[in-house]
Amino acid sequence: MSYLKIENMEISFNTPKGRFVAVKDVNLDIAKGEIVSIIGHSGCGKSTILNAISGMLYPAKGTVTLAGKQIKGPGPDRGIVFQNYSLLPWLTVYENIFQAVDAALVLTSKAEKKELVEKYLKMVNLWEHREKFPKQISGGMKQRTAIARAFAINPDVLLLDEPFGALDALTKGSLHIELLKMWNLTQRSKTIVMVTHDIEEAVFLSDRIVVMNNGPAATIREIEEVNLPRPRNKKDIVNMEEYKIIRERLLSLLMDKVEIDEKDFFKEKAA
Ligand SMILES: Nc1ncnc2c1ncn2[C@@H]1O[C@H](COP(=O)(O)OP(=O)(O)OP(=O)(O)O)[C@@H](O)[C@H]1O
Numbered sequence: 001m002s003y004l005k006i007e008n009m010e011i012s013f014n015t016p017k018g019r020f021v022a023v024k025d026v027n028l029d030i031a032k033g034e035i036v037s038i039i040g041h042s043g044c045g046k047s048t049i050l051n052a053i054s055g056m057l058y059p060a061k062g063t064v065t066l067a068g069k070q071i072k073g074p075g076p077d078r079g080i081v082f083q084n085y086s087l088l089p090w091l092t093v094y095e096n097i098f099q100a101v102d103a104a105l106v107l108t109s110k111a112e113k114k115e116l117v118e119k120y121l122k123m124v125n126l127w128e129h130r131e132k133f134p135k136q137i138s139g140g141m142k143q144r145t146a147i148a149r150a151f152a153i154n155p156d157v158l159l160l161d162e163p164f165g166a167l168d169a170l171t172k173g174s175l176h177i178e179l180l181k182m183w184n185l186t187q188r189s190k191t192i193v194m195v196t197h198d199i200e201e202a203v204f205l206s207d208r209i210v211v212m213n214n215g216p217a218a219t220i221r222e223i224e225e226v227n228l229p230r231p232r233n234k235k236d237i238v239n240m241e242e243y244k245i246i247r248e249r250l251l252s253l254l255m256d257k258v259e260i261d262e263k264d265f266f267k268e269k270a271a
Pocket of ligand 1: 013014015020022040041042043044045046047048049215
């Protein structure tokens with residue numbers, strides 16, 4: 001354990017109404033090579049935690065350390081993939097990946113960089129589409145490009161902020177498989193932290209799932225271990241008892257809020 005460690009972290013923002021504490025008392029210990037999802041209601045601070053790991057946000061209290069070193073800003077040891085693809089529109093699919101590899105891997109030769117780009121483009125089935133610009137490809141293909149780019153620069157930690165959120169279920173399913181394939185090819189050495197709203201996605205991909213409670217001053221409510229065997233096959237795992245138990249548990253943790261809203265609704269109606 002203790003590869004990526006968040007200790008007593010608090011993050012707050014200055015707002016016109018004063019200081020707003022988004023997350024508080026966050027403690028999380030992630031092992032190297034682990035896949036951890038963060039799940040919770042909208043606005044509970046999932047992206048805030050991810051941004052603190054990426055180094056784009058700095059905690060007001062507490063620390064985030066990676067391999068024993070405190071994170072003080074962004075670095076090439078951490079790659080991030082957002083929901084909105086973040087591809088450069090004036091570059092082709094190939095160039096989007098090459099440019100990132102070129103900037104990140106300064107000591108690698110040009111021929112090796114080209115090899116890397118080719119390898120990852122083929123892995124996500126985009127080699128045939130390498131000359132296209134982002135506006136000429138589908139959402140799923142854009143996200144494939146973004147994920148291939150993140151892996152190609154070979155970061156130790158991959159941060160995924162709702163990477164599949166905008167995709168249809170079938171495209172999402174194939175991207176899950178591609179993500180796990182790339183993770184397997186690195187001998188499962190890459191640590192992946194993913195923010196998602198999708199319970200099934202979290203269970204299928206993760207070793208552990210961090211459930212947040214609601215903000216302000218949100219914190220970790222519970223951490224679920226996912227003891228499903230790998231490699232995972234969606235068709236098989238949905239029938240496993242362990243899968244059903246975790247899914248039910250997550251549903252009940254996340255649906256509390258809806259039940260309270262319902263009670264309020266009936267109370268208001270009766271009054
Ligand atoms: N720069 C900022 N200034 C002020 N408040 C912020 C800022 N960034 C985030 N917040 C607030 O912090 C809280 C947590 O935001 P965050 O984006 O981390 O939530 P989230 O769980 O990722 O939400 P979602 O699931 O909707 O993407 C929210 O109440 C949000 O409004």
